[in-house]
Amino acid sequence: xxxxxxxxxxxxxxxxxxxxxxxxxHLERDAAGIFDEExxxxxxxxxxFSLPFDPAxxxxxxxxxxxxxxxxxxxxxxxxxxxxxSVSTHMVSTGVALQRFGSKxxxxxxxxxxxxxxxIGAHAITEPAGGSDAMSxxxxxxxDGDAFVLNGSKSFVSNGPIADVIVVYARTGAxxxxxxxxxFLVRSDTPGLSVGRPVAKMGLRTSPxxxxxxxxxRIPRDHVVGGVGAGFLVLDHVMKWEILCGFAITAGEMxxxxxxxxxxxxxRTAFGATIGANQSIAxxxxxxxxxxxxxHKWLFDTAEKLQAKxxxxxxxxxxxxxVSEGNVRSALSAVQIFGGYGYTAEYGVEKQLRDAVGGTIYxxxxxxxxxxxxxxxxxxxxxxxx
Numbered sequence: 413x414x415x416x417x418x419x420x421x422x423x424x425x426x427x428x429x430x431x432x433x434x435x436x437x438h439l440e441r442d443a444a445g446i447f448d449e450e451x452x453x454x455x456x457x458x459x460x461f462s463l464p465f466d467p468a469x470x471x472x473x474x475x476x477x478x479x480x481x482x483x484x485x486x487x488x489x490x491x492x493x494x495x496x497x498s499v500s501t502h503m504v505s506t507g508v509a510l511q512r513f514g515s516k517x518x519x520x521x522x523x524x525x526x527x528x529x530x531x532i533g534a535h536a537i538t539e540p541a542g543g544s545d546a547m548s549x550x551x552x553x554x555x556d557g558d559a560f561v562l563n564g565s566k567s568f569v570s571n572g573p574i575a576d577v578i579v580v581y582a583r584t585g586a587x588x589x590x591x592x593x594x595x596f597l598v599r600s601d602t603p604g605l606s607v608g609r610p611v612a613k614m615g616l617r618t619s620p621x622x623x624x625x626x627x628x629x630r631i632p633r634d635h636v637v638g639g640v641g642a643g644f645l646v647l648d649h650v651m652k653w654e655i656l657c658g659f660a661i662t663a664g665e666m667x668x669x670x671x672x673x674x675x676x677x678x679x680r681t682a683f684g685a686t687i688g689a690n691q692s693i694a695x696x697x698x699x700x701x702x703x704x705x706x707x708h709k710w711l712f713d714t715a716e717k718l719q720a721k722x723x724x725x726x727x728x729x730x731x732x733x734x735v736s737e738g739n740v741r742s743a744l745s746a747v748q749i750f751g752g753y754g755y756t757a758e759y760g761v762e763k764q765l766r767d768a769v770g771g772t773i774y775x776x777x778x779x780x781x782x783x784x785x786x787x788x789x790x791x792x793x794x795x796x797x798x
Contacts, residue, residue: 414712420478428485430458435492438618439760445610445617447574448495456529460486461503465511469523476653476719480660480711487664491760493767494618496661501570501619502526504654506533509579509595513638513646518597522577534575536566536624537647544780546581546593546647551626553582553594560584560596560636562604562629568774572622573610575600579650580626581643593643597635604629615766652728655775656715659735662771663707666742669764670700673749687749696745703738710734726788729781736771737778743768 416424434451441448455461464479465471474482487496507526510519525531542548551564562582569578578598585592598605608623638646674697677688687693714727743765747754754761772778786792 414477414716416481420481423474423478424482424485427455427458427460427482428489430454431486431489434490435495438492438495439757439763441492442494442617442763443757445612445620447498447618447620448492451490451492451495452498452529452532455486455499460499461507461529462527464503465507465523465527466519469511469519470527471523476656476715477712480656480715483657483660484664484667484708484711487661488668489664491668492618493661493665493764494616496665497616497619497658498532498571498574500654500658500661501535502529502533504650504657505535505571506577506579506597508653509535509637509646509650510597512649513595513642514597515634517634518637522597526577531576532571532574533577533579534569534571535579535581535650536569536572537581538566538568540565540567540623544777547588547590547644549581549583549593551580551582553584553596553631555584556630559630559632560594562596562598562626562631564626566624566626568611569607569622569624570619570774572607572624573620575607578605578624579637580624581647582626584640584643590644591641593647594640595637595643595646596631597637598629598631602629602631613770615763615768615770651775652718652724655728655732656711656718658775659707659732659771660711662735662739662768663704663711665764665767666700666704666707666739669742669746670697670704673697673700673746677749693749696749700742700745703742707735707738726785729776729784729788732775733778733781736768739768739771740765 434454459472462471463474463482464476467473490496510523526533537546539549539551551562553560553562578600580596580598581593582596583592584594604627606625611621613621677693677697678686680687710731714724714731717727718724746761747765750761753759
């Protein structure tokens with residue numbers, strides 16, 4: 413069990429207090445697909461974006477566990493899941509990639525802006541024909557003197573319509589070659605780069621999503637992140653952080669949902685008794701609690717292992733499955749518990765279910781996570797017979 417210090421608790425409480433004031437109009441913004449710029453500014457002013465980064469670049473210097481501890485509270489206090497998703501995307505896709513793999517010059521120039529939240533970050537990995545198969549990407553980067561020229565397109569770019577800087581992954585080697593992908597830091601105003609219109613989607617509507625098009629985009633060599641051919645290493649590191657940070661927010665959302673359902677079944681009456689006295693309802697609540705506790709445990713146990721530099725390949729895959737699928741079950745139960753009120757848009761319960769579904773798709777689908785686990789168990793290798 414992790415024992416949080418008074419300093420960690422105070423930091424979490426301070427950011428939680430601000431987060432609790434956000435999202436009051438989240439249902440209206442969800443319906444219109446509007447990003448909460450004011451909420452972003454308030455979280456920026458509280459220093460949320462600077463949590464895991466080096467103080468030399470404007471960060472607070474907090475470790476991974478502390479970062480998750482605070483982000484979980486953000487999810488618990490703020491009902492705008494889209495805002496939380498944009499926050500974690502910004503911190504991880506750009507900030508974590510730069511801190512771990514960026515050159516001294518790149519870190520000195522861009523990390524202070526990322527920490528301050530004066531720029532918004534995104535990353536462009538997925539392609540229209542590739543889905544979760546990042547190794548099959550077709551976007552190319554060809555060396556040309558002191559620059560690389562990028563051509564191709566990316567889909568499902570979270571924060572794309574509002575991003576100032578985008579971490580773009582492109583092919584510099586042969587298809588399927590582990591060392592054939594390179595990562596670039598690209599400013600959104602770079603000539604040849606265009607961002608499509610925001611894409612309407614099922615959930616997380618307040619976190620804008622778009623396609624990205626690259627047409628002879630020249631990127632200086634000094635904007636390569638991690639070295640030529642190191643893209644897979646960058647992506648592997650970023651995805652670990654993305655799953656842990658993003659789903660820490662989800663765990664907070666699950667805790668808030670559980671509490672609201674418990675309160676509801678204790679006060680809602682039918683047939684002369686509170687509906688919580690009905691065993692089928694009580695069982696749903698218990699399952700929600702199990703999923704919530706499991707989410708927290710897997711996230712923080714895996715974060716402890718990652719922080720200790722242990723191998724977490726299987727843990728990350730299982731963590732994502734446990735949290736994302738548990739969140740969908742929890743949200744579906746909430747809709748059922750609230751009945752007609754859960755099904756209508758007015759109360760926001762159905763929105764939680766729409767938001768939850770995305771978690772089984774982004775950051776590697778549930779199917780990909782199971783395939784990865786099967787591979788780690790050796791199930792994709794034929795047995796040699798004597």
